[in-house]
Amino acid sequence: MTDETRDVVVVGGGIAGLAAAHALAGRDVVVFESDSRAGGRIWSERRQPYWMSVGAHIVGDASSPSPMARLAEELGLELAPLHGDMAALWSNGRLTRAGKPELLPFRLGLPLAGRASLAVAGLNVRRIYKRALAASPEAFHGAREFDGDYPTVEGDTELDERPFGDFLGPTHSSVAALFRTAFNRVAAEPREISGHFGGMLIGSAWMTKRRALTVMGGVGEITNRLAAKLGPRLVTGAAVRAVIPGEDGAEVHVEQGGVLRRVRARFVVCAAPAHVTREIVRDLPRDKAAALAAIKYGPFLVMAATTREAGPMPYDDIYAVAVSGRTLSMLYNTANPLRGQGPRTPGGSFQMFVGGDRAAELLSASDARIRERLLSDVHAVYPETRGLIEETWIRRLPQGFPFWEPGRLRRQPALARPHKTVFFAGDWTEYPSSNTAARSAQIAARAILRRLDAKS
Template sequence: MTESLHEHTTDVVVVGAGIAGLMAATTLSDRDVVVLEAGSRAGGRVESVRRGDYWINLGTQFTEGTGPLIEALERHRIGMGTLAGKKVALALHGKQVDTSNPFALMFRSRMTLRDRVALAAVGARILAAAPFLQLNPGNRLAKRVRAKLDALSASYVLRGIKSDVARDMVRSWSGQWMGCEPEETAATQFVVSMGILLTDPAKVPNFSLPEGGNQTLTDILAADLGDRLRLNSPVRSVERTEDGVVVDYHDENGPARIRARRAIVAVPSDVAIKILPGLPAGYRTAFDDIHYGRYVVVGFFTSEEGPQQWDDYIAVSTPQLSFQAMFNHAAALRGPGPRKPGGALACFAGGAVADDLFKLTDEEIVTRFTADLLSLYPELEGKLGEGIVRRHHRVVPFWAPGGRASLPTLREHLGPIYLAGDYQLDMPSLADAASSGERAAKQVLASLSRPAH
């Protein structure tokens, strides 16, 4: 029996309801717009679970940056949960040391002289390049340093380094911030993220943990769209026609088709390449050049009472444990006044460590992470809730050495098809994904208001 095809028309179809697609669709809300989302929930890589006063971000961890994302948070009056004054720490050889001052860290943590010298060399390599990447990108020197780092792998910071501690730390930084190994990625992204952390984390604009988790905003945007957002509707193809696009997808009634004047495709690069048949070679190469980091995350709601040693820390690097970092999602709630009982912690492993963990069952992962978390904080014995596991095969995009040159192609529309997603901008992030969605929607609005020829 052949299934019948439901067909309808609209002005604009948005494919994908991650932050890029949601921002695009809400910017177009005066138009006839339909959003097709493959999953059973909106938000994509943004996901938060909530319990009582606490929440855990199981997808996007921190909100940071400027532009449409922050404007949307403000417009919807979502408390930003500022992290000003909160600190980061390193747990090494069983001792936790505040890393707010990287130089003090070198002397206070348990390391041999050889490890200290090796780490100082790694830090010096990062700090020598980082300031150039913070200059105006048009600056001649900035361009030269960037071109050099784009061509090098991030493992250049480990050249000649023999210390296992230094190697473990660089791997764990790369794993926890990008979800990949230093050998996989061009040095640029690594140096920018590590440079900011090593110099002045307070310089990261709007570094925060929005109230209720990052999903608070995506839930509001999804609710604003109402029934224009169609969940469980995976798109199979988006093709150009003479006067617009035709989008084939599937919903609970079977195969369906929408004809529209424009489409915004806001899906990860590996999906885009599959649903856009007949892509010009330049776009195909640019999509192929994008890789994604991998993470395994386990979130734990906790039931401790009274002040704890991690209360003022947002992140603790744990390069010698089965997870590489612990993020404290309750940090934004800790201020003056009585501390609420309980808390919310998330343990992260990225890159090759995540690849190995993918081979285990959820139960095995939780058992390992629980044992290591208790070795770090024995006072949590009997106070850890059930571990909530997420396996992410797409964290943030990264580019191999020499791979980033193709990126500008993906900022150009393909006739009536506009692209959006975190891969479009220089330092992929939630804020960049949101900006790309708004930007695509504004381009669509401008194109629709131009007289047809």
């Protein structure tokens, strides 16, 4: 073991770890990332004038500046609004463009019984969404900012104690397939997801109109630039094996190239996934350890593809299609932000993903089989793409997304709370997204800065 001392050690070089280190840039900070690259679940690569993405692709919406959008701007990146449909739906061989949710029962490719069932389900979702909003933990950001305890969540917490399906009630099989797609989108199955989270997810998708934003060149430009700014303060291939919190600093054991180093830190930001955090941070209070252990990550299988069409395609003004009843859960037209400005350039790019049980089944399949299966779904949705697919890039994420299982709301206060000199960041700290990851990191960094300043 070798010894060294730092102001702050950050564990994990995903967006949470990178954003924390960026906010602490003026201090003696080091980031240890176990993988050979930083960025974690965000990963995109340029293919001029397009890009391929096998991770996060939306950074917020144009109506209110999100932490990711602010970071992008600060880093000199261009934000790009997505055009046209954000919520087209493909079911039973028919593509239905987004429209008023109350008209969906009449517009979707559904049997008569399915239409009636969807109309009833729609009313239920409205009701569930209202209940979920009343207990939204987003109201507590202020409390966390000022180092206060994360308050116990008040309001309708009963909704969060049982799976979404218990509140939705029975649905026709064609409608159940639509809901399954919505939950596969967050790597979950309907039986696994809490009523609260399911309500927020479907309610916000159906009931709110948003103009989503992405980053020109891909969201990976944010993590790439943050990593480049950190330079040697970002150490890749360095797996943290233990964090031992103390009242006056913490000890971090990190393994790099077969050598174990012991680093003393005045503060630690643990920005590793929940299951890793649970494993490496020693002596956690019982409620926090139990809350971390309860977090379940659903699997994702992601594929990006470039296409070689010569000119305009019918899907140029569609960004997102939810695909029902097939392997594919979501099909994104990642070239969409480039449409609508200047002449239509040849070629394009897609991101597609499969979540939940369907992803779990395919994770061990060969690249060739995955490619064949997903492309057959893409061609079913957009027959025009036959013969046009060029490069594909497959990413397997057995631990893809920490959706909310029943009971999460009750565990929130324990999850977000710092422990001695160790602070926590990551998408698992609230509703999972890159914005939650970045926001939780910035909150942790500001709390540490206040303490460092108070000590000096």
